[in-house]
Amino acid sequence: MVNTAGNNGHYNGTRPPDDVLEAALYRYSRNSLSLAQRLDYLVKDFNYKIGLTTLKGLNRKFNVDTVKKPPPEHISATIIGEVISDNASSRKGPGTVQTQIAREHGVKIPRDTVRRLMADLDPGGAEIRYPGRNRTPKQRGHLTDTGVYYEVHFDGHEKLNFKALRMGRVGIDIYGSRCHSSSRMIKFLTVPNARCSSTVGHYYLDLVEDNGVFVQATVDGGSETGELYAAHLALRQKCMPDVSLENHPAFVALPSTDNIPIEASWKLFTNYVGLDIKEILLLGRTLNYFNAAYDVHVNLFNWLWPKIIQLCLDDFVDYWNNHRIRLQKDKVLPSGFSPNYICDFPERFGLVKFGEQAPQEYIDQLRQNIPKSREECYRWVSDEFDTQAAEVYEQIGSPKLKLTDGWTIFCRMLPLLL
Numbered sequence: 001m002v003n004t005a006g007n008n009g010h011y012n013g014t015r016p017p018d019d020v021l022e023a024a025l026y027r028y029s030r031n032s033l034s035l036a037q038r039l040d041y042l043v044k045d046f047n048y049k050i051g052l053t054t055l056k057g058l059n060r061k062f063n064v065d066t067v068k069k070p071p072p073e074h075i076s077a078t079i080i081g082e083v084i085s086d087n088a089s090s091r092k093g094p095g096t097v098q099t100q101i102a103r104e105h106g107v108k109i110p111r112d113t114v115r116r117l118m119a120d121l122d123p124g125g126a127e128i129r130y131p132g133r134n135r136t137p138k139q140r141g142h143l144t145d146t147g148v149y150y151e152v153h154f155d156g157h158e159k160l161n162f163k164a165l166r167m168g169r170v171g172i173d174i175y176g177s178r179c180h181s182s183s184r185m186i187k188f189l190t191v192p193n194a195r196c197s198s199t200v201g202h203y204y205l206d207l208v209e210d211n212g213v214f215v216q217a218t219v220d221g222g223s224e225t226g227e228l229y230a231a232h233l234a235l236r237q238k239c240m241p242d243v244s245l246e247n248h249p250a251f252v253a254l255p256s257t258d259n260i261p262i263e264a265s266w267k268l269f270t271n272y273v274g275l276d277i278k279e280i281l282l283l284g285r286t287l288n289y290f291n292a293a294y295d296v297h298v299n300l301f302n303w304l305w306p307k308i309i310q311l312c313l314d315d316f317v318d319y320w321n322n323h324r325i326r327l328q329k330d331k332v333l334p335s336g337f338s339p340n341y342i343c344d345f346p347e348r349f350g351l352v353k354f355g356e357q358a359p360q361e362y363i364d365q366l367r368q369n370i371p372k373s374r375e376e377c378y379r380w381v382s383d384e385f386d387t388q389a390a391e392v393y394e395q396i397g398s399p400k401l402k403l404t405d406g407w408t409i410f411c412r413m414l415p416l417l418l
Helices: 019-028 037-044 052-061 073-085 095-104 111-121 125-129 197-211 225-239 260-281 295-322 339-342 360-368 374-378 385-396 401-417
Strands: 151-156 173-179 184-189 216-219 251-253
Touching: 019 037, 019 125, 037 052, 052 111, 052 251, 052 295, 052 401, 073 295, 073 385, 111 251, 111 260, 151 197, 151 225, 151 260, 184 197, 197 360, 197 374, 216 225, 225 251, 225 360, 225 385, 260 401, 295 339, 295 385, 295 401, 385 401
Parallel strands: 151 216, 216 251
Antiparallel strands: 151 173, 173 184
């Protein structure tokens, strides 16, 4: 008898439409998921349970890229050249470039090919990319945790502020958070002032709206975390009344050198794109594109560059959360998998998932207790200048906001704002 159901006597769930399934398979490939992990996500995303043979057949049907069928070498060289041309500091290694190409171009190129072509295109880059290869590593204790979103680390990054850039009145602060157990970068945001307690308070509530309430917030003890502490304590008591504050503290302040996960993330960001950002920003001073004595220069900088750097941050977060963390046999917490995979399937690693959803009305009420409004804390320029700059940006054709094109866009917009 013909099997019209097509499931061989087993219920595989409902197969999504071809266009939806194709987009998902391409997304899994770009994120460099293993075949077994792709099967997990098909169940999680669509409740569609299939085997490896069927998955391989679907990949062939939709021509999903594979590292076994890379593009011709001259095309690979062109793509690699485009990626490393944006890496002004030459800090990215072959693995990072390989992952970035897969995410941005949807192309799979073997790591050995990437390494060889990078050496051909940038012969002196290898010495810069691995400056710490022969250094003696610091001895650290093992990090442990009980679950995903149990402990979240917070910190501000000020390596691009006005003191670091020395470009007068302009600078860009960043505030970030990272999950302890999964290594997932949660939310990295450009802010006018990372030392403003109200700004950090609103940042925390934004994070909770998207990810739920976690158990412990860990910071380095700065005064800017006062509103974060008040909001987190209130939400812990509201959403987790049965979790003992004595045994599971809501808030822990550590010296900066001991707040390891978030401090390490700044080094990762610096190597990935942070040095490129700083080097390109400083061109405004060395090439006289920018003059801090003029308000229109300052306002345009504050309107344009936070947007560009936020795109760089989003790209870094996406890269890190989808890349495979190197396997460390002695590590207590999970390794050898991507942070997103650990977060999405914590039970596979003996972890539980925290993140209690908070009532929106209660979050809104807590926002009212913060001295400065969210709009005020996140505002880079006046509403009037924002409207004017947006019109000028559209007038010049709304060019793609790209790090290496930032000063070109700045110089095109400036005469129209004078």
